[in-house]
Amino acid sequence: MSRRARLRAETSAEIKAVALALMAEGGPDAISLRAIAREMGMTAGAIYGYFATRDDLITTLINDVYTALLDAVEAARDGVADGDPAGRIVAWAQTFREWSLGNPEGFRLIYGDPVPGYKVPEGGPAPETGNRACAGLTGLIADAWPHAERLQPSDDAYQWSDFDPHLVEVTQERFPELPPAAVALALRVWARMHGLVSLEVYGHLRGQTRDPDKLYRAEVLSLVGALGLPPAP
Amino acid sequence: MSRRARLRAETSAEIKAVALALMAEGGPDAISLRAIAREMGMTAGAIYGYFATRDDLITTLINDVYTALLDAVEAARDGVADGDPAGRIVAWAQTFREWSLGNPEGFRLIYGDPVPGYKVPEGGPAPETGNRACAGLTGLIADAWPHAERLQPSDDAYQWSDFDPHLVEVTQERFPELPPAAVALALRVWARMHGLVSLEVYGHLRGQTRDPDKLYRAEVLSLVGALGLPPAP
DNA sequence: GTGCTTCCCTGCACGGCGTGCAGTGACGGC
């Protein structure tokens, strides 16, 4: 890599780092090209040499942050033995909530309307990273599937064509035996985790309960139970 | 009411109506004082006679929209006979999703980061309206509680002090027999509906499944089943 | 070493935003 290219990569990385720092301290709205440039001793126009538009920068940030979240939950999952599917799900779920509460701006960036007028530009950031999230959950479900199967009396209600082709490809390659209903279950499990965490991050639980942690633990336990898994070996 | 007061109320209502119209056609970001004023043939400063600040206007809108959503789901619930708790829950859940998909901007307004730099101003809009939502769900749970009880082995794990005092007051008045665990269950049920709908509204399901409706129906059915209720009488 | 090319960055402009504030004019209450 030439010196030019190296400098370029460094500057690009610094832009993203500064943007994340600004977001962490001032909320997602604090991400403005002018503020970033000010922080870096540049002018706003200079950033256009690195990102075609503000939304492009945001999109890149979303991918970075989403990747960080997935790294965290996957690491937590892999910290629990293969033979303990319930434990792996709980680890994933707990880390998902902890990361989200620790990085609320990141969560909003990924799952909400992050920034003033941000519109996903052409295809958006989600497909690939979102697929990774879904695939990770499908893996968890695959471990639990032998126990969970009885809860899915309508296996044949789902076809592979109900799902995104790329997601299907990845899933069938890694879990050839798994029926499409398992992917549906994975999505529903995802949503159950997302529901409580999302309400909490956006402050909707604050006016209702004083112990959202207890609530979440109960939900995760209930979820694991509903999968037919023993609570915690 | 004097003529002055009437004109004032009309103008105030028009501001809100125009704001909602702008939001409906151009997304939440389209709500700008200048745009509203332009639409009304005024200048932006004039609005400050009605709302102290832009965020005050937004807060009022949130309350209005939230109320509209609650009116819709409660009406749907009341369209099903008292003796059919499962049907009432399903009606609530289905209407919740349909309203949200039909008013995605409204959903974002209520449950997300609605608008550029909006910060909930002092106490925010949620407490009372959020309590109404939670109370409505608690009512649904109260109907189902005789069946659901066996699913709550840890009734004593929750105290009334775990919850918001106002919510507790309302709940205890309307359902004197209900234990605090039922409120926790109501919050979890809320979160299960919210999870899938939120993911769908924000487009995160689009890259995964092609039939989010089927997914949601399965989730609601599973939820009703988990409460120990017969599917659909 | 010299000259050319590439490319990063500045400076400025435009229009849009929320928000204050002085001034103006119409209307309601007495």
Added chain:
DNA sequence: GCCGTCACTGCACGCCGTGCAGGGAAGCAC
């Protein structure tokens, strides 16, 4: 019929994203 209240305008300030012309340094070819 006067006076005070009050809705509204016009303007200013400082933010914002985004284009564009131009300068200047760094890299490359000979």
